[in-house]
Amino acid sequence: MTFEFLKKRSFWVSTARYLVAAFLFNLPFVYARHEINMRVAEINLDYLVLVLLYIVAGRFLAGVGFFLVYVVEILKVFDKIYFFTQEDLAYAVRFAFQVQTGTLIGGVSAALLFCALFTYLWLKVLPGRDGVRLGLWAAAPSAVLMVLLLGVDTLKGYNPITRSGGQRWGTHLVGETFYRTSMYIVASLRYDPPPGTPIPSASDVLRPLKGDNRYAKLNIVQVLVESMGLQLNAGEGTREFAMFHSPEILQRYRLTEGSVPFDGPTVPGQLRELCGLQLGVRVDASVAAQSERCLPRQLRSLGYDTEAIHGYTGSMFHRSIWYRDFGFQKSVFLEQMKDTPGMHVCEGAFEGICDADIAQMIHKQLLASRKHPLFVHWMTLNSHLPVEEEGAPEYSCPTGYAEDVCNQLGYVHVALESIAKIAADPTIPPTTFVIVGDHAPPYIEGEKRNLYDQANVPYLLLQPKSASEAAGGSGSLEMPHQKNGVLRP
Known part of the structure; x- marks a missing residue:
């Protein structure tokens, strides 16, 4: 295997773009959660997964995935603002159309526009695809950095695989949104409320x-x-x-x-x-x-x-x-x-x-x-x-x-x-x-x-x-x- 691509400036530009795409697009939600005193991870593993999806499957699937992750991120902030648990929010969504039409349309439109705008920006940040092998090499530093951050969480007492365990100091650095919230939504469909x-x-x-x-x-x-x-x-x-x-x-x-x-x-x-x-x-x-x-x-x-x-x-x-x-x-x-x-x-x-x-x-x-x-x-x-x-x-x-x-x-x-x-x-x-x-x-x-x-x-x-x-x-x-x-x- 030849590593001549390491000498090309375009490769390192791609590496930098993947780092930005994997680590910086969570910042709006980090800010929002700090505003409402919501203790959450600073880094979202989902964005690295989406980078890899882009490399393997292309722009369309990755863009759809990013848009959905942003929608879920907004819902997570919303449930904290309105004191919902995620199970309760998944149940309460069915009553959304009983809100005043103007309020509902305005809120939903603003949220979707926000998600669409950041999806567009994320896709613009991504480099052009230059084959799966080169793409994976360019994304490797992002993956290595994510593994190191997960390692720090493990040292702090948090298990990033089972999402369990105490924290010896601070909060954990890495989390994920889409899979866990999807499971909450599925669970809400067959949810039996616990005894009071x-x-x-x-x-x-x-x-x-x-x-x-x-x-x-x-x-x-x-x-x-x-x-x-x-x-x-x-x-x-x-x-x-x-x-x-x-x-x-x-x-x-x-x-x-x-x-x-x-x-x-x-x-x-x-x-x-x-x-x-x-x-x-x-x-x-x-x-x-x-x-x-x-x-x-x-x-x-x-x-x-x-x-x-x-x-x-x-x-x-x-x-x-x-x-x-x-x-x-x-x-x-x-x-x-x-x-x-x-x-x-x-x-x-x-x-x-x-x-x-x-x-x-x-x-x-x-x-x-x-x-x-x-x-x-x-x-x-x-x-x-x-x-x-x-x-x-x-x-x-x-x-x-x-x-x-x-x-x-x-x-x-x-x-x-x-x-x-x-x-x-x-x-x-x-x-x-x-x-x-x-x-x-x-x-x-x-x-x-x-x-x-x-x-x-x-x-x-x-x-x-x-x-x-x-x-x-x-x-x-x-x-x-x-x-x-x-x-x-």
């Missing part, structure tokens, strides 16, 4: 033992406020719940503020509060089988009427199905409310009934004469990112907060204010209110995410006082006190 793991919730105080009738006098309103995160600016976090410190409310309620951990997007947040379990987005028969420990069934056994309300369509994440399976006697969605007098549709990522209108509906239900106490579970909607900018509620933000952050806080404020108005009404019967966030706002930019705790959400609990307690006495209704509350600063 107990997790603290703001609603732990509501969980009665079967046959316990201490709740007989109390209505319960459980509100999950969409994307209400725990602000790290202590002053702003305190101001968020300031409206509940009015004399009208403090005279009638014991007030507890705290925080609870969250793990996942909205549906896991709902299941955390309904069941005290850590579960995923997919709610099927195996999850519904655990519903005996969830509030709707427990409270129904005590004679409660149970109702779930959400301003968007009931088909989203199959809420109309699992609400029923979990023991809600009545479920109300956009389909039932859109033609009801007094109900208006608000724009946003999900076009649905305005939160303030739903609050008024709940207010009327509490005032209505009824034979049984009422348990209402309300998942709000309008503060879901991206929020509607035109006509956003006015909200006094601190200096330096971005406009979209202020707009989102404004929508959260509207939901909280509407609940405070209900609680302050002296004519409603004794009612316990649990108000809690589902997850932190899923901002893309690091400086916006850093305004919020990425592991905990705030809650507020209003427990009605007895007549003697409200008058300054020591008596109280039989409502257990919140345990392990984490007081907000």
